[in-house]
Amino acid sequence: MLKTINQSIRTGISFSSKGIVARTHATRFYSVKLTSSKYPALKRSEVFKQLNSDDLRYFESILTKAEILRPSDSENLSLYNEDWMRKYKGQSKLVLKPKSVEKISLILKYCNQEKLAVVPQGGNTDLVGGSVPVFDEIILSLNNLNKIREFDPLTGIFKCDAGVILENANTFLNKHDYMFPLDLGAKGSCQIGGCVSTNAGGLRLLRYGSLHGSVLGLEVVLPNGEIVSSMHSLRKDNTGYDLKQLFIGAEGTIGVVTGASILTAPNPKAVNVSFLALEDFDKILKLYGKAKSELCENLSAFEFMDKESMTLTDIHLKGELAFPLGENEHPFYILIEVSGSNKSHNDAKLESFLEGAMEEDLIIDGTIAQDETELQNLWKWRETVPESCLSQGGVYKYDVSLPLKDLYSLVDATNARLISKGLMSENPNDKDPNKPAIGATGYGHIGDGNLHLNIAVNEYTKEIEEALEPFVYEFVQSKKGSISAEHGLGLQKKNYVKYSRSPIEIQMMKDLKHHYDPNGIMNPYKYI
Ligand code: FAD
Ligand code: 2HG
Numbered sequence: 001m002l003k004t005i006n007q008s009i010r011t012g013i014s015f016s017s018k019g020i021v022a023r024t025h026a027t028r029f030y031s032v033k034l035t036s037s038k039y040p041a042l043k044r045s046e047v048f049k050q051l052n053s054d055d056l057r058y059f060e061s062i063l064t065k066a067e068i069l070r071p072s073d074s075e076n077l078s079l080y081n082e083d084w085m086r087k088y089k090g091q092s093k094l095v096l097k098p099k100s101v102e103k104i105s106l107i108l109k110y111c112n113q114e115k116l117a118v119v120p121q122g123g124n125t126d127l128v129g130g131s132v133p134v135f136d137e138i139i140l141s142l143n144n145l146n147k148i149r150e151f152d153p154l155t156g157i158f159k160c161d162a163g164v165i166l167e168n169a170n171t172f173l174n175k176h177d178y179m180f181p182l183d184l185g186a187k188g189s190c191q192i193g194g195c196v197s198t199n200a201g202g203l204r205l206l207r208y209g210s211l212h213g214s215v216l217g218l219e220v221v222l223p224n225g226e227i228v229s230s231m232h233s234l235r236k237d238n239t240g241y242d243l244k245q246l247f248i249g250a251e252g253t254i255g256v257v258t259g260a261s262i263l264t265a266p267n268p269k270a271v272n273v274s275f276l277a278l279e280d281f282d283k284i285l286k287l288y289g290k291a292k293s294e295l296c297e298n299l300s301a302f303e304f305m306d307k308e309s310m311t312l313t314d315i316h317l318k319g320e321l322a323f324p325l326g327e328n329e330h331p332f333y334i335l336i337e338v339s340g341s342n343k344s345h346n347d348a349k350l351e352s353f354l355e356g357a358m359e360e361d362l363i364i365d366g367t368i369a370q371d372e373t374e375l376q377n378l379w380k381w382r383e384t385v386p387e388s389c390l391s392q393g394g395v396y397k398y399d400v401s402l403p404l405k406d407l408y409s410l411v412d413a414t415n416a417r418l419i420s421k422g423l424m425s426e427n428p429n430d431k432d433p434n435k436p437a438i439g440a441t442g443y444g445h446i447g448d449g450n451l452h453l454n455i456a457v458n459e460y461t462k463e464i465e466e467a468l469e470p471f472v473y474e475f476v477q478s479k480k481g482s483i484s485a486e487h488g489l490g491l492q493k494k495n496y497v498k499y500s501r502s503p504i505e506i507q508m509m510k511d512l513k514h515h516y517d518p519n520g521i522m523n524p525y526k527y528i
């Protein structure tokens with residue numbers, strides 16, 4: 001049983017944003033349109049060669065049958081050409097799945113000489129169109145490079161191939177009483193190399209920091225085939241430039257990450273989670289301040305979800321899980337996780353914090369997990385939001401950093417914008433099938449100042465995209481935020497980097513790209 005901490009739900013709460021009325025009938029999915037037809041201004045570069053039979057013969061000479069995937073093979077090529085949101089679709093005719101770093105080196109050396117464009121691909125859970133080709137680029141999948149290399153139980157330093165799936169890395173570490181310092185909803189599919197290449201932030205960044213801190217070393221294959229083996233194990237190493245940082249978050253534009261050395265964290269002995277309802281965003285910020293000062297080192301997650309994101313999640317879960325607080329009737333929800341080494345201390349801290357928060361009128365209702373199953377169920381209401389927002393047909397996702405005081409205002413502004421353009425119903429109860437947008441939702445990582453603005457739609461349309469872009473980016477710039485908090489730039493934000501980076505910063509990125517990849521074969525057409 002979930003322990004309810006306050007059953008006395010207040011009435012008459014006014015809801016600041018437009019409510020979401022999502023479809024409850026079967027999800028409609030459209031066949032994914034080719035990226036090249038959706039964005040006709042994007043042209044295939046003449047610099048790149050078309051794949052020919054000589055190229056195929058070369059790849060067949062260095063790879064086994066199991067490492068090459070072509071249209072005639074039974075495994076579906078569209079799994080590699082289409083992204084997770086079914087928003088982008090490339091036309092690659094070749095997927096290479098090498099089993100060794102040396103083979104990756106030979107592939108890149110050859111592609112560089114022959115000017116064949118390449119898209120590195122991990123678990124293909126990218127949310128900005130970065131992991132799939134735009135035209136006929138060769139897909140270099142890391143799926144077969146998936147061995148754990150070594151682990152030191154004293155220092156917690158873990159070394160693995162780039163293709164190891166995050167969840168598998170964590171399961172391995174848990175057996176040694178350690179944990180991976182990153183966790184996210186796509187953990188069952190995303191790979192360590194993909195997470196490093198996007199500098200994924202995830203659900204516990206506030207406690208464990210970013211991969212820029214926990215990656216101690218990398219092994220990378222440069223576009224010319226050179227292997228840079230820097231799988232260092234040192235926490236302190238100031239020997240000149242910290243070159244690995246260049247590849248963390250580079251999104252496969254200057255090399256292929258083939259291995260990573262990571263500083264992992266001891267697994268906490270005691271973890272607990274509370275799910276709370278709040279009546280306005282201001283109270284979320286007050287609660288966060290209180291959590292920081294009272295829960296201190298025990299605070300391991302502080303996630304927020306708005307009512308709309310919970311509505312969509314409820315529909316998506318189809319009654320599989322009861323809503324933690326009876327009804328989804330409050331404007332905002334917070335999931336707080338505390339973790340430490342002593343259960344009674346951990347629990348006592350959480351309970352006294354929650355009692356104080358109720359006395360100060362910060363929370364309306366809440367519940368604390370009583371066992372591991374309940375804890376996992378509460379997390380499910382947070383981790384399932386990204387796919388729930390997609391489940392109505394499509395979703396436009398924006399991942400932004402904003403000053404905390406302005407964080408939620410973007411959601412309200414986006415709803416107002418869609419209504420003013422006639423793309424969304426003003427009245428949440430009006431299920432007008434002619435309005436392509438269902439509504440904007442907001443959720444994300446309060447501790448990181450990171451809002452996920454998701455606009456659930458019945459289908460992807462040019463009108464919605466034009467209403468949202470550059471509107472969202474201009475809004476973020478006006479508040480001195482970042483247009484790319486943790487998901488990267490990919491193809492989606494290709495034309496908008498200037499909203500968060502100065503001309504000199506963009507030029508320095510281009511210089512680096514040109515230096516390491518003069519033929520531009522690595523993940524072309526994307527942000528750089
Ligand atoms: P891919 O999607 O395959 O690739 C991502 C990018 O990295 C592409 O540009 C690709 O070309 C490049 N790349 C991949 N592997 C390599 C490599 N070995 N070398 C060089 N380049 C490479 N992100 C967060 O930050 N926080 C979250 O909480 C979060 N939650 C998510 C939840 C869901 C349900 C989903 C679908 C995604 C989520 N993401 C989140 C997005 C996140 O970026 C990815 O899940 C993950 O980091 C990408 O890993 P991947 O292996 O799937 O990489
Ligand atoms: C999360 O925090 C992820 O759940 C995904 O970063 C966010 O899908 C999104 O917009």
Ligand code: ZN
Nearest residue numbers: 202445452486
């Ligand atoms: Zn996130």
